[in-house]
Amino acid sequence: xxxxxxxxxxxxDIARVTLNRPEKRNAISTQMIxxxxxxxxxxxxxxxxxxxxxxxxxxxxxxxxxxxLRAIAQQTPEQNLEDSKRMARMFRxxxxxxxxxxxxxxxxxxxxxxGVATLCDFTLAVPEAKFGYTEVRIGFLPGxxxxxxxxxxxxxxxxxxxxxxxxxxxxxxxxMGLVTEVIPAERLMxxxxxxxxxxLAASPTSLMRTKRLLCKLAMEEVDxxxxxxxxxxxxxxxxxxxxxxxxxxxxKRKPVxxxx
Numbered sequence: 001x002x003x004x005x006x007x008x009x010x011x012x013d014i015a016r017v018t019l020n021r022p023e024k025r026n027a028i029s030t031q032m033i034x035x036x037x038x039x040x041x042x043x044x045x046x047x048x049x050x051x052x053x054x055x056x057x058x059x060x061x062x063x064x065x066x067x068x069l070r071a072i073a074q075q076t077p078e079q080n081l082e083d084s085k086r087m088a089r090m091f092r093x094x095x096x097x098x099x100x101x102x103x104x105x106x107x108x109x110x111x112x113x114x115g116v117a118t119l120c121d122f123t124l125a126v127p128e129a130k131f132g133y134t135e136v137r138i139g140f141l142p143g144x145x146x147x148x149x150x151x152x153x154x155x156x157x158x159x160x161x162x163x164x165x166x167x168x169x170x171x172x173x174x175x176m177g178l179v180t181e182v183i184p185a186e187r188l189m190x191x192x193x194x195x196x197x198x199x200l201a202a203s204p205t206s207l208m209r210t211k212r213l214l215c216k217l218a219m220e221e222v223d224x225x226x227x228x229x230x231x232x233x234x235x236x237x238x239x240x241x242x243x244x245x246x247x248x249x250x251x252k253r254k255p256v257x258x259x260x
Contacts, residue, residue, distance in 0.1 A: 001042060005032040007056070008039050014196045015048035022057025027065035028112045030083075033090050040093055049204055050196040051097070053120060054104040054189070060129065061113025066250065072237060073246055084233040087112065088144050088226050094119040095148055095222075096215045098208050100199045104192040105129045105170075106185070115145040118152065118178045121211070124192055125170040126185040131178065132167040139245025139255065141236040143229035147222060153177055 007018040017039050019026040043051055055061055072080065094101065094116065105125035109117035114131050117123055133149070135142040142149075142162050150158045153176050161168070173179040183191045199207065236242050240258055248255035 001035075001038055003035050003039065005029065005035050006039060008042070010043075010046070010048050013047070013049045013200050014052065014193060015043050015046070015050070016052045016054065017043075019053075019055045019061055022055075022059070024065060025059035025062035025108065026055045026057070026113070027062050027068075028116075029065040029068050030086065032065075033086055037090060037093060040097060044098060048099070049207075050100045050102065050199050052102045052104055052189075052192045052196060053116070054192075055106050057107070059107040059113075060103075060105045060109040061116055062108055063111030063113050063134070069246060070250065073243065075237070077234065077238065080237045081230070081234040084144070084230045087233070088230050091115055091119055091144055091148065092222070092226065096211075096219070098211055100196075100207060100211070102192050102195055104188050105179070106188060110134055110167075111142075112145075115148070118173075119145075119148055122180045122195060123173075123178060124181050124183050124188060124195070125173065125179045126188055127170050127182055128185065129170040129173075130167050131170070131173050132165065133161050134165040134167070136163065136165040137245070138249045139236070139239065139241035139243075139257075141233055143232040144226065147225045147229050151218065 005019070005021055007020045009016050017036070019032065021027060021032070072083070075083070100122070101120040103117045103120035103123045105117045105123060107126070107128065108130045110130070110132050111134050114133055117131070133142045133145060146158060146162055149162070157176055170179055170182045174182050181191070244257065245255045
């Protein structure tokens with residue numbers, strides 16, 4: 001398959017997927033979601049045993065594409081529900097992928113991009129990387145990622161990050177357990193390959209079955225929570241606050257929230 005929003009390369013047992021929209025800070029579009037899912041399918045069926053996920057340019061992934069955000073304002077409830085399901089499929093696929101996934105976070109990972117970075121099995125990040133689940137700042141809802149985030153860092157820390165929408169650095173992300181290791185920029189990809197090499201020394205059957213066991217232990221609960229999160233994610237798009245937050249974001253001004 002030919003990809004336009006990402007690059008896919010294989011070096012023996014190690015494959016690399018590079019989000020490749022550097023002019024847009026690798027922002028997520030509908031096409032990127034579909035291509036990432038297709039690339040993961042291709043690699044699952046192929047010979048590569050470990051996958052490294054990174055970004056082109058200075059950012060890892062800056063969140064939702066502006067054009068996609070503009071389109072949301074014109075969508076029907078049915079289209080918003082399908083959008084929410086598509087995002088959930090991507091996050092669930094990353095979380096449950098049968099082969100080891102290593103995120104090499106080379107820069108900012110914001111909103112949906114933060115979810116992509118932190119749902120991999122291992123997350124290596126440069127010291128300059130910034131993270132944030134910023135959805136509440138524009139009247140949106142970080143519902144889908146919350147299903148996974150609370151399992152990673154606990155409810156109290158998840159409330160802090162999701163309710164404030166604050167930006168935090170790689171050191172804090174590491175301290176919370178969202179980042180596996182902070183790596184100097186010049187060594188990021190080398191460190192990712194070294195980690196991949198360590199994984200290749202293990203039994204591929206054991207790795208696959210261990211990942212399957214870890215996911216199956218939580219799968220039923222995750223899927224049930226995702227159904228609620230999808231509905232909430234789609235539903236908030238019809239609210240006044242979402243429309244105001246989206247317009248303010250696109251117009252680069254401070255939103256004026258209505259009192260409740």
